[in-house]
Amino acid sequence: MLGLLVAIGLFALSIAPAQAQTPDKPVRLVLQITVDQLRGDMIERYSAGFGKGGFRRLLDEGLVYANAHHRHANTETVVGHTTLATGTDPAVHGMVANIWLDRTTGELNYNVQDADYPLVGEGGGVDAKTEIDPTQRLATTQGRSPRSIQSTTISDEITLSLGAKAKVFGVSIKDRGAITLAGHTGNAYWFSKSGGRMVTSTFYMDKYPDWVKAWNEKGVPASYANTSWKFLAEKSAYLHGNADDAPWEIDFPGFGRTFPHPYGPADGKYFTTLLTISPAGDEIVLDFAKELVATESIGADDVTDYLSISFSSTDYVGHFFGASSLEAEDNLHRLDRTLADLFKYIDDRVGLDRTLVILSADHGASEVPGYLNSLGIGGKHFKFDEIDSSKAIAAIKAKFGISAKKLVDRYFHPYLFLNRKTIKKGGLDYGKVSRKVAEELRKFPGIAYAVSSYDLRAGNVARTPITEAVLANFHEDRSGDIYVVFEPHWFVADFDGASVAGSHGSPWTYDSHVPVIWMGPGIEAGKIVRRVETVDVAPTIAAYLAIRYPSGARGKPLAEIVD
Ligand SMILES: [Zn+2]
Numbered sequence: 001m002l003g004l005l006v007a008i009g010l011f012a013l014s015i016a017p018a019q020a021q022t023p024d025k026p027v028r029l030v031l032q033i034t035v036d037q038l039r040g041d042m043i044e045r046y047s048a049g050f051g052k053g054g055f056r057r058l059l060d061e062g063l064v065y066a067n068a069h070h071r072h073a074n075t076e077t078v079v080g081h082t083t084l085a086t087g088t089d090p091a092v093h094g095m096v097a098n099i100w101l102d103r104t105t106g107e108l109n110y111n112v113q114d115a116d117y118p119l120v121g122e123g124g125g126v127d128a129k130t131e132i133d134p135t136q137r138l139a140t141t142q143g144r145s146p147r148s149i150q151s152t153t154i155s156d157e158i159t160l161s162l163g164a165k166a167k168v169f170g171v172s173i174k175d176r177g178a179i180t181l182a183g184h185t186g187n188a189y190w191f192s193k194s195g196g197r198m199v200t201s202t203f204y205m206d207k208y209p210d211w212v213k214a215w216n217e218k219g220v221p222a223s224y225a226n227t228s229w230k231f232l233a234e235k236s237a238y239l240h241g242n243a244d245d246a247p248w249e250i251d252f253p254g255f256g257r258t259f260p261h262p263y264g265p266a267d268g269k270y271f272t273t274l275l276t277i278s279p280a281g282d283e284i285v286l287d288f289a290k291e292l293v294a295t296e297s298i299g300a301d302d303v304t305d306y307l308s309i310s311f312s313s314t315d316y317v318g319h320f321f322g323a324s325s326l327e328a329e330d331n332l333h334r335l336d337r338t339l340a341d342l343f344k345y346i347d348d349r350v351g352l353d354r355t356l357v358i359l360s361a362d363h364g365a366s367e368v369p370g371y372l373n374s375l376g377i378g379g380k381h382f383k384f385d386e387i388d389s390s391k392a393i394a395a396i397k398a399k400f401g402i403s404a405k406k407l408v409d410r411y412f413h414p415y416l417f418l419n420r421k422t423i424k425k426g427g428l429d430y431g432k433v434s435r436k437v438a439e440e441l442r443k444f445p446g447i448a449y450a451v452s453s454y455d456l457r458a459g460n461v462a463r464t465p466i467t468e469a470v471l472a473n474f475h476e477d478r479s480g481d482i483y484v485v486f487e488p489h490w491f492v493a494d495f496d497g498a499s500v501a502g503s504h505g506s507p508w509t510y511d512s513h514v515p516v517i518w519m520g521p522g523i524e525a526g527k528i529v530r531r532v533e534t535v536d537v538a539p540t541i542a543a544y545l546a547i548r549y550p551s552g553a554r555g556k557p558l559a560e561i562v563d
Helices: 004-014 055-061 077-086 155-163 177-184 210-219 269-277 279-293 313-321 326-349 369-375 390-400 420-425 428-442 453-458 467-472 534-545
Strands: 029-035 063-069 100-104 106-112 168-172 189-194 198-200 304-311 355-360 380-382 408-412 413-420 447-452 482-486 490-492 511-519 526-528
Touching: 029 077, 029 155, 029 177, 029 534, 055 063, 055 326, 055 511, 063 304, 063 326, 077 155, 077 177, 077 534, 100 408, 100 447, 155 168, 155 304, 155 369, 168 177, 168 279, 177 380, 189 408, 189 413, 198 210, 210 279, 210 380, 279 304, 304 369, 313 326, 355 534, 380 390, 390 428, 390 467, 420 428, 428 447, 428 453, 447 453, 447 526, 453 467, 453 482, 467 482, 482 490, 511 534
Parallel strands: 029 304, 029 355, 063 526, 168 189, 168 304, 380 490
Antiparallel strands: 063 511, 100 106, 189 198, 355 511, 408 413, 413 482, 447 482
16 A cells, blocks of 8 residues: 555656646746836836846846736835735735734734744844834834735745745845745845844744855955945936936935945944945845855756845835936946846856746836926825814814824824724724715825725725725735825825835836836747736746646736746
8 A cells, every 4th residue: 555655656746847838848947036116117218228138138038018017006015025926915915015003912013023033143133223214113023024924925836836845035135025025935035234244034044054154254245345336337328317416315424415325434324224225235135146046056956946036226226316316227227237147147057048037026116206396297295294184183073072183093104093992982983983084084185095994895985996906905904994095296205204205105107017027938028018917927927837826816827928
C-alpha cells in the first residue's frame, strides 16, 4: 500500500510542474516591479532621456497596457500594493488605507504593524522624532507582518503550488512595499531610516542570514555621505529644465528646492531620509536585491521563484517636488538606469528569456495645486480647520441635540470616524446620524462626495462610478463611518504636521491610472489601450504559470498574455 502511495506521489510530482507558456523551458523567475506613485502617463512623458536597457526595453519588448487603473477609491500605497499582490479589492483583502481605526482597541492601526513580530536585531524601528512618513510614525508598535492581509497573494500561491523549493522575496525602502508582495509565505526586507540598514521582522526569521549582515556592514547608504543628487544631462535636455525652482516645492532643511541636493554627512539627522527622497533610495534597494539574487540563488533552477521589488523614490520625490518637476523628471531618468542595471543583472544570472517581468504602480499622482493654478486649472490643499463648518455644526445640533464635535471622533484619510459610543449613549440612530453628517460634509467646498458606510452596507446609494470605487474600498471591520471624496486636485496636504506638495489617494484618473507592462517568454510586444484593472494582474500571473488564483481574486486574466 505504501509503495502504491509513493508511486502515485511520484507520478503526481512528475506532472505537477508543467507550466502554461513554455513547458520545455519553465519560467525560472517572476520579477514583479512596483514603482511607487508612477502615474500611467509618466514613462512616455519623460522617455526622451531614457537609455536602451531600462524603460525603453519594456516599451519595445513588452506588452504595454496603456490604460490600466486601480478601481478602488483610496489610491494609497498599501492599498495598491496589496491589490497588485492579491488580484482583489480592499473590500476583500482588507488593506483599506495606510491607517485605520481598530474598533476593538480604539487605537489607530498602521497597516502592516504587528506587535507579535518585533524587528530582528536591536533598533531599526521607526524613530518618531525624524520619521517624515506620517503613517509610519503613527504605528503603535515596531513589529511588522503581513497578517492583516486577508487574501492569499500571488507569491503565496507560487509557494502553495510549487512548495518550499520556490523562493519568494519582497524588498523595498518601505516596509509596506516589501511585506505586501512577499505575502504570507515569502521573506520581506525593507530599509530602516533610523538604522540606515535593511531589516526584517521575526515573522520571517529569527536572525539575519550572513549575507544580509555582510551587506549591511558594507555601508552602501553611508557611501552617499557628503555627495549630492545632481541631474544626469544638460538642463536643456529636460522638459522641466527651466523650472527647477517652484514656490510650491518643499524646501526641506539642507536639501533645498534646486539642484544639486546635498545629502550631507552620514551622521546628519535626516541623512537616511534624504536618501529616500532621491534616486539613491532606489539604487540602495537595487544593490541589496542583486546581492539577494546572487546569494539566495534566485532563478537558478527550474522551480519558479518570485522576487518583488518596490521602488519608493518616485513617491517621495513626487510628494516633495510634484509630478511635474525637474526632480521628478531626473528621478525617472535615474530609475531608468537602475532598471537597466537590474535587467542586465537578471539577464546574466537567470536569463530574461526565462523571466516573467511585470511592472506597475501602487497609484498615480495629482499635480501640485500651485502648478495647476498657474495654468488656470483649479486645485487646492484642503484644510478642515480652514472650513467654515458653523452651519453644519448647527444643523447637526438642531437635529440630534448633541454637538457635532462630540459625534465626530476624527478624520483619517479617507474616512471620517464617528464616536459610536456617544451615538449609542445618546440613544441616537446610527444610520440617521451618519447619513446627516455625510449630507453636511457634501456641502463643504472641496468635497465632491461623502457617503456613509451605513448606506453603502444597506444598498441605499446609486451605483455610480464613484460609489463603485468606494464600495470596492468598503470593509466591514476596518472602514470608517463616512467615506470622503475631495474634488479633483483638492487634497489634504497638512497631514499630521507633515506638509506635502503633491499627493494621491483619490478615485480620479490621475491617481487611478498606472502602467501595467509585461515582458517575458511567449509575450508579444505591443500596446493595448483598452481599459484594464490592476485586479487583473495577479490572476494573469496565476494563469500564465498555470497555478491557483489568490483566494480573494476578483480580476480576470488578460487575454493577450495568457491566450
Ligand atoms: Zn505609494
